[in-house]
Amino acid sequence: KQEVTQIPAALSVPEGENLVLNCSFTDSAIYNLQWFRQDPGKGLTSLLLIQSSQREQTSGRLNASLDKSSGRSTLYIAASQPGDSATYLCAVPPSGGYQKVTFGTGTKLQVIP
């Protein structure tokens, strides 16, 4: 059974700081890994998707890396802004494709102005 862990559970940083969020998974037989953002009481917004054959993906100030063999992914946020405050979730489908996707419990980020 796939287990996904995100550390830390919560993080508070001053505006402008660079930060790293971590996602660990127990079964390396994954199809891809997707990072999401969730604002309070809202649905999930896709940030980045890394295919299992890729090492990293970048979008603006966000960079996600994937190390399948060690079961880890990191989401790097550069020059954090108050608007980045949200919960960040990683999601891992099994190698057979998008059937039962397993989500982590998330990292709640607060960026202080």
Added chain:
Amino acid sequence: DTGVSQDPRHKITKRGQNVTFRCDPISEHNRLYWYRQTLGQGPEFLTYFQNEAQLEKSRLLSDRFSAERPKGSFSTLEIQRTEQGDSAMYLCASSLVQGANYEQYFGPGTRLTVT
């Protein structure tokens, strides 16, 4: 708006009542997923459809839960005889299975409160 939509956004019901939620996926997407999310947790997979076929159901989906996607477009999730433990956010997502691209797009969710 061409994203995933869900209706209603909020539902308050008394224990024992039946409720039904609707999800309209992105129009060309052939897969549709239902998840449940409780406070402080990540979404938990409930079930998914490939077109109109329901291909997998989680053990979380008890006999009181039923989901349909009759014409391969919108989907409904019904909960019968609601219990307080059913209180959660119910999220719908869709994706287009095309080659190696399985990216999921989520709706805003339906928040259910059972009193």
